[in-house]
Amino acid sequence: MSKAVRGTLAAAILVVLAGVWWYAQPDWNNEGWTDSEINLIRSLWIANLPPLPTGTGNAVADDRQAAEFGHRLFFDKRLSANGQISCASCHRPEHFFTDGLEVAEGLGTGKRNTMSVVGAVYSPWLFWDGRKDSLWSQALSPLENPLEHGGSRMQLVHAIAQDKHYRAQYEELFGPLDDFSDPSRFPPAAGPVVNKNLNENWESMSPSDQEAVTRVFVNIGKAIAAYQRLLLPGAARFDRYVEALVVGNREPAVTLSKDERAGLKLFIGKAQCINCHNGPLLTNHEFHNTALLSSPGSLPSKGRINAVQAVLGDPFNCRGDFSDILPRECTELRFIRTGDNLVGAHKTPSLRNIAETAPYMHAGQLATLREVIDHYDRAPAAMVGHNEAKVLSLRRKEAKQLEAFLHTLSGPVAADSKWLNPPDFAGY
Numbered sequence: 001m002s003k004a005v006r007g008t009l010a011a012a013i014l015v016v017l018a019g020v021w022w023y024a025q026p027d028w029n030n031e032g033w034t035d036s037e038i039n040l041i042r043s044l045w046i047a048n049l050p051p052l053p054t055g056t057g058n059a060v061a062d063d064r065q066a067a068e069f070g071h072r073l074f075f076d077k078r079l080s081a082n083g084q085i086s087c088a089s090c091h092r093p094e095h096f097f098t099d100g101l102e103v104a105e106g107l108g109t110g111k112r113n114t115m116s117v118v119g120a121v122y123s124p125w126l127f128w129d130g131r132k133d134s135l136w137s138q139a140l141s142p143l144e145n146p147l148e149h150g151g152s153r154m155q156l157v158h159a160i161a162q163d164k165h166y167r168a169q170y171e172e173l174f175g176p177l178d179d180f181s182d183p184s185r186f187p188p189a190a191g192p193v194v195n196k197n198l199n200e201n202w203e204s205m206s207p208s209d210q211e212a213v214t215r216v217f218v219n220i221g222k223a224i225a226a227y228q229r230l231l232l233p234g235a236a237r238f239d240r241y242v243e244a245l246v247v248g249n250r251e252p253a254v255t256l257s258k259d260e261r262a263g264l265k266l267f268i269g270k271a272q273c274i275n276c277h278n279g280p281l282l283t284n285h286e287f288h289n290t291a292l293l294s295s296p297g298s299l300p301s302k303g304r305i306n307a308v309q310a311v312l313g314d315p316f317n318c319r320g321d322f323s324d325i326l327p328r329e330c331t332e333l334r335f336i337r338t339g340d341n342l343v344g345a346h347k348t349p350s351l352r353n354i355a356e357t358a359p360y361m362h363a364g365q366l367a368t369l370r371e372v373i374d375h376y377d378r379a380p381a382a383m384v385g386h387n388e389a390k391v392l393s394l395r396r397k398e399a400k401q402l403e404a405f406l407h408t409l410s411g412p413v414a415a416d417s418k419w420l421n422p423p424d425f426a427g428y
């Protein structure tokens, strides 16, 4: 063989070897995912979060001063009946705005697990059963709930009117406050609440005085909502992986482990989680029955079925007198879903930061992610209504992989640190 032929042959062999090597390398641009899997994975990417929803009936929703005011109200314990509870007592920033408890503890012990408020702005329905249709309307509930803040709207209005800083902030946003100083018209505490005395005080007031008080109360809710609109989830390790996958950025530091990727594959495939936990917040914002046991000593929660009437009849809903948009603009209420399959159905929660917010489910029934996965795996019969989730028959290893994937969804809250800390109350 001539030298030239030998050289050519050697070069050809090298090319073939390089080709084999190249072929054997996992292609980082798709990591073995099929096109349809990549589309599903991409749909969960946080970069797909749409602009913040409008049309919630809150004219100050995106007003910076309203957010400042709301930030203070969110952390202010003086707004509770005993001076010890604020929204942040249960929605603790360091716990991704949850409390780590099975069920909430305010003035009393509640029946429901504290939900995160991060990303709640995207939810058309608030609470586990969706009995509220906006953040501002939702915020009014805990303030008068005897187990949470335990206050009354009249007491809150006095608190705003008598604090010179709050009064100034309020008036700048909503115009001059009425004069609430006459005790014969405006008792120290009153509201349409469970407490008999406070309720009697409320009934003794004239309808127009009641309305003036309620209007200030509603504006408090609107300011708190403006603050909560700023609390959004930030990119997690999972999102950096998706970015690398779809943008083709070959950066090893953002890869997921083999188990995490296997868990992701299960999540979007065999385990069917993506049927309900989809989109960039990993929720379809819908209501489903997943056959949770009731908490000990309680009847099973009927969930969404009862909440539909509650939200339609709520004076603080989008169509009500206190909403800042026209009733015909309230599309969510117009197209509200009803029907028997809502018995025992609860809102699909976002899975962003899920590893940080144990315990889980509407009454904190499941302590760990492992218990959650085992629950879906078995898909028990529901105590009320029908379980929509199917038996999965996962192998032990698969359950672990799914759990490993859920841990990749943790990331920081994408808000200025100012909003994640108590405001400076000096001088208040």
Ligand code: HEC
Binding pocket: 074, 085, 086, 087, 088, 089, 090, 091, 103, 104, 105, 106, 107, 110, 112, 113, 114, 115, 116, 117, 120, 123, 125, 126, 127, 128, 129, 135, 138, 139, 140, 142, 143, 147, 148, 149, 224
């Ligand atoms: C005593 C603890 C506690 C306090 C105080 C409290 N919350 Fe909550 N929060 C909860 C619980 C529990 C739920 C779920 C209740 C349910 O579904 O019935 C919840 C639900 C919510 C939700 C619904 C989230 C979603 O995705 O549907 C928002 C928003 C919220 N709270 C904001 C607030 C605000 C604003 C305040 C203060 C005005 C506040 N909370 C005070 C415990 C508390």
Ligand code: HEC
Binding pocket: 267, 271, 272, 273, 274, 275, 276, 277, 287, 288, 289, 290, 292, 345, 346, 347, 348, 349, 350, 351, 354, 357, 359, 360, 361, 362, 363, 369, 372, 373, 376, 388, 389, 402
């Ligand atoms: C049929 C719709 C549906 C499917 C399928 C589904 N989920 Fe859920 N998920 C829900 C609903 C609804 C809840 C709240 C249930 C409740 O509290 O009553 C929930 C709650 C959860 C929670 C607790 C969230 C919290 O904040 O407490 C986790 C974790 C979870 N799901 C993970 C998964 C995983 C993993 C899969 C796949 C194995 C899955 N889900 C499949 C609808 C679904």
